[in-house]
Amino acid sequence: MTKKNLHLSSLQLFLASLFLVFSMMSASAQEDLTTSDGEPAVPVEATTDAGTVGNATQGEALFKANCAACHKLYKRATGPALFQVSQRHDREWLYEWIKNSAALIASGDPEAVAIYNEYNQSNMNAFPQLSNSDIDDILAYTDTEPPVPTAAVAGVDEVAGGGASSETTNNIVLGVLALVLIILIVVLFAVNATLKRFAAANGIQTEFEEDKPARTPIWKAFVQNQFLILVTAIFLLLASAYFVYGAFMSVGVDQGYAPVQPIHYSHRIHAGVSQIECKYCHSSARESKHSGIPSLNVCMNCHKSIAEVSDDTYAEGMEEYGVDYNKEIQKLYAATGWSEAEQAYTGEEEPVRWVRIHNLPDLAYFNHAQHVTAGNIDCQTCHGPVEEMEIMYQYSPLTMGWCINCHRETNVDLDNGYYEEIHKELSEKRGGRQLTIADLGGLECGKCHY
């Protein structure tokens, strides 16, 4: 009877403690929600001046389609920042300018000529297709107050606060769990002691108190058994041979090599998230033996207009990789001598010293164009899932055995006009079997080693 009672009470305690833990966890989770909700992001409405005409929402669409290539609202780009441009110029003048700026400049309008000269004499496109009301819409949009400061500050606070609060709740939950565990252990010891006392009182001998016969220690038994020793010796010899051979075979293999690059360039963002074709940047892979590192003018094709990453990407970079992507873009600007404020090159260039990861010894000849253009092999076959790599690493071993394996297994692309005749002949000789690279002499020494 008493025993049963005791059992029940310990179970109850256990359940109660479990309940306690879960209730604490959910409470802290709720707390977390309220902290992130407690600071609601300030909704920034597109506020239009009372005096202006036009629909800012329609204007935004028009602006993004027609103007955003060269103009930003609050920052100088190819053209001037357009915030409150309607207050700087006469409205009729703006209609005329937007519809055909070149004509206005040609007519010798002093205002127009001044702007033309200020912005490196770059011609603004003519937009005859925009009606006056369209332009009113756009101008209404350009009068939108900058949401940037408040939104950005609120965003940063929120991110930092959210991170900190989730950390503290984690700590609280861990602390509670530890406490409960300690209580459980104490309770179990108490239960054990009570049970033993009951057992002693009832005269039952538990198995823990039985007298054991003296045993020979296990190592003595082992030493006495010669067969076991022989088996172990053989096993150890094989194991050491395995490891020594493995160590020798990893000499000169750089698989997984991921050095720190001077600029934290993320293939994940460019090739993965933004879906830029591999050959956009590594264009020489199509034509040349080398699939070169893109020169910085390729970077500037896009990063002339992308000076900052989006807020989401920024937060992701800070939290997951500890990288400030915006600072990395600034490194690019420093290398190319691009002045963001003036939107022009200063001429102070400094090449980026990228660290080469994939390297073959000089005695081997490898040609990218032959594999990419003629062979039609996907980049990922050899370089791995580059579009998922935050930091580039060497995916394949690039050893000779790896090359030869692929040459033995890969079929030749028979649509190639150059090989058509010889393919037909050879294929017939081999009983109509698909030709591999090895059949074409792809394993000959001179093919790769001169």
Next chain:
Amino acid sequence: KEVGAKSNRSVQYFPNMYEDVGYSTYSEGDVFTNNMEAQKPVDGTVSRGWLPYNYEDDNEGYASAKANLTNPVPLTEDHLANGQALYGIYCAICHGNKGDGQGHLVKTEKILGVPSYDAREITQGSIYHVMYYGINSMGSYASQTSTEERWEIAHYVDALRADLMGVAR
């Protein structure tokens, strides 16, 4: 097979012919200016199989190329297919597969203000000129494509423009 990141290269055993004796492409070398093996050719020199582009990178050059420059590459299926492939690599990311200015980067609002091809009056000459020098926010693609490839792309852009405007190619 999963590979862990290593920050150092593996050891080499007697790397007799591992290091390059000659200067290899993109390598560094202290005999060069800026330490770069890749040195620029002398201004005004012309290599075999290449001709300089004779239009200036300014508004007159643009107008002149637009009016006078014609496509020397014949419009064949092969060239158009090549143009399409190259367009997919270099242009579609912003200009969209149909040339309507709705590429992936525009849809995700990374780059804005990419016009549709039918919104502008463009000719093969002006297409080539813009690919060669870039225009305003668009950069030059002369380093990534060859002269012939740019003309192939120009053919394909023209075909896309015809599609957008609803006329026969």
